[in-house]
Amino acid sequence: MSKKDTNAPAEGEETEAKGGKKKLFIILAVVLLAGAGAAYFFLFASSGEAEAEAEPELVSSGSFLPLEPVAVNLAGGGYLKIGVALEITAEGAAAGDGHGGGGVDGTKAADLVISTFSQAQPADVVGAREALKEALQEKIIEAYTTDEGVKNVMGIYYTEYVTQ
Numbered sequence: 001m002s003k004k005d006t007n008a009p010a011e012g013e014e015t016e017a018k019g020g021k022k023k024l025f026i027i028l029a030v031v032l033l034a035g036a037g038a039a040y041f042f043l044f045a046s047s048g049e050a051e052a053e054a055e056p057e058l059v060s061s062g063s064f065l066p067l068e069p070v071a072v073n074l075a076g077g078g079y080l081k082i083g084v085a086l087e088i089t090a091e092g093a094a095a096g097d098g099h100g101g102g103g104v105d106g107t108k109a110a111d112l113v114i115s116t117f118s119q120a121q122p123a124d125v126v127g128a129r130e131a132l133k134e135a136l137q138e139k140i141i142e143a144y145t146t147d148e149g150v151k152n153v154m155g156i157y158y159t160e161y162v163t164q
Helices: 001-042 046-051 090-094 107-118 122-127 131-144
Strands: 064-066 068-075 081-087 153-162
Touching: 068 107, 081 107, 107 131, 122 131, 122 153, 131 153
Parallel strands: none
Antiparallel strands: 064 081, 068 081, 081 153
8 A cells, every 4th residue: 555655646746747738738729829819800800990981082183092902802712902092094083984973983993803803813912913913904994994085094003912
């Protein structure tokens, strides 16, 4: 019995040491998950109030119309958050684009951004960024050119471009 008594505390200590390691791993896992959640929140989440307040404005002729950034699912998996600003011509600022308003409406451009980039592969989004921009710019300029040949948009610029 004396052998069992001397061995019993040693086994108990060994069990406590294993339990301590388990607690350490659990705490470490919780801290890593919390850090990953915080990183995701700060990088990708945006507040609904900020989106509601940030409405695109058309200042004057020859100005820019910033569009709201859009998150697009890429064809090969992954995401792209892209923001675009349209460079408006003087004719475009005065035209109204057939909607009765004063200036260019950005809905056509937003639709073209989504359709263009949702077909792209993640490697293309990273490697062929300028080629995709040129293709998108051609589509947008064509969409905002009237039947009489008047161009309402003369260029586009990326305002945000984040891939994951």
